Amino acid sequence: MSTRYWLRRKLHAEGMRCTHPRRCITEALEKKPCTHAELVEITGLDRVTVYRNLLALQEIGLVYKVYLPGHDTMYVLCRGEGDTHAHFFCKKCHKGICLPAGSIQIAEPWKSRVERILLVGNCPEQCKSLPHHEDAARN
Ligand SMILES: [Zn+2]
Numbered sequence: 001m002s003t004r005y006w007l008r009r010k011l012h013a014e015g016m017r018c019t020h021p022r023r024c025i026t027e028a029l030e031k032k033p034c035t036h037a038e039l040v041e042i043t044g045l046d047r048v049t050v051y052r053n054l055l056a057l058q059e060i061g062l063v064y065k066v067y068l069p070g071h072d073t074m075y076v077l078c079r080g081e082g083d084t085h086a087h088f089f090c091k092k093c094h095k096g097i098c099l100p101a102g103s104i105q106i107a108e109p110w111k112s113r114v115e116r117i118l119l120v121g122n123c124p125e126q127c128k129s130l131p132h133h134e135d136a137a138r139n
């Protein structure tokens with residue numbers, strides 16, 4: 001499914017229009033998570049437009065943000081479908097992964113109240129071989 005079609009469908013489901021800035025931002029984030037400054041540079045949109053549209057995209061759960069110590073806030077695209085699913089963000093390669101629904105078990109009364117779950121660590125793909133203690137040494 002092309003990003004353009006997918007985005008249009010998602011936005012329309014939320015009663016939002018698929019505007020040029022939203023499309024530019026989403027297409028940039030599809031390649032990799034970006035900071036606000038990077039999005040301004042990549043899209044050529046002004047700072048306020050990027051900021052406002054990022055807010056709107058976060059409100060409907062299409063974009064989420066990640067803070068890592070020593071980094072500017074990164075915005076990550078969610079391509080997952082359906083209910084609340086957890087996000088895993090790799091602090092080494094800065095990849096955001098939508099985990100399958102139900103990957104994380106949460107007990108009631110919290111389960112029905114959770115809006116977002118963000119996990120941070122080393123992804124099991126290219127970053128699995130790096131030993132854990134290296135992080136402690138670096139931070
Ligand atoms: Zn997701």
Ligand SMILES: [Zn+2]
Nearest residue numbers: 090093123127
């Ligand atoms: Zn990784």
